Amino acid sequence: MELVADMQRNLTLLSAVQEKSGQQEDAEVILAEAVNLSTTTGMTVCFYLDRIYLKPVLNRLSRQNGIDQLVRHQIRTLLESMHQNNLSRAVHFDEILVEKLLASDSLPEAVRTSPLTLREWQVLGLIYSGFSNDQISSELDVAPTTIKTHIRNLYQKLQIANREQAIAIADRLIKAIHF
Secondary structure: OHHHHHHHHHHHHHHHHHHHOOOHHHHHHHHHHHHHHHHHHOOOHHHHHOHHHHHHHHHHHHOOOOOOHHHHHHHHHHHHHHHOOOOOOOOOOOHHHHHHHHHOOOOOHHHHHOOOOHHHHHHHHHHHOOOOHHHHHHHHOOOHHHHHHHHHHHHHHHOOOOHHHHHHHHHHHHHHOOO
């Protein structure tokens, strides 16, 4: 799954580069493949990171014939979310998002002094997205007891006691990087 997610991130970045350099057709082909991969990975944050370039490409793709129905639905969902100027709660804290968060000046001191592992970031993102422990376990393909351990470590490092506080912190972090 990580290789697919990496491919998706690379394709969105390449599409943005192609769009910026005026190669619209190439940008569309590349982004259509990235959107197709997102229907498998469930990751959409990479589309928001370069949305200034990707939104016009998505708009053009939404008007094209011959696009798979699932891909077309994903395109419409992304455009609607971008239009509303918000980030879907279905956030996966991948390496790119974590890097942006760590570079943010408004990162809470608790996170700076006790950094989270990539897996803990992923669990935080899934908690923020409203996933239950069992759903997180299924999403990450690990045992429920492993998820409980990650959540316990996450809570200790962030100096919090419950899911509501985890969601509040994740929400502040997302808003801090100005999507």
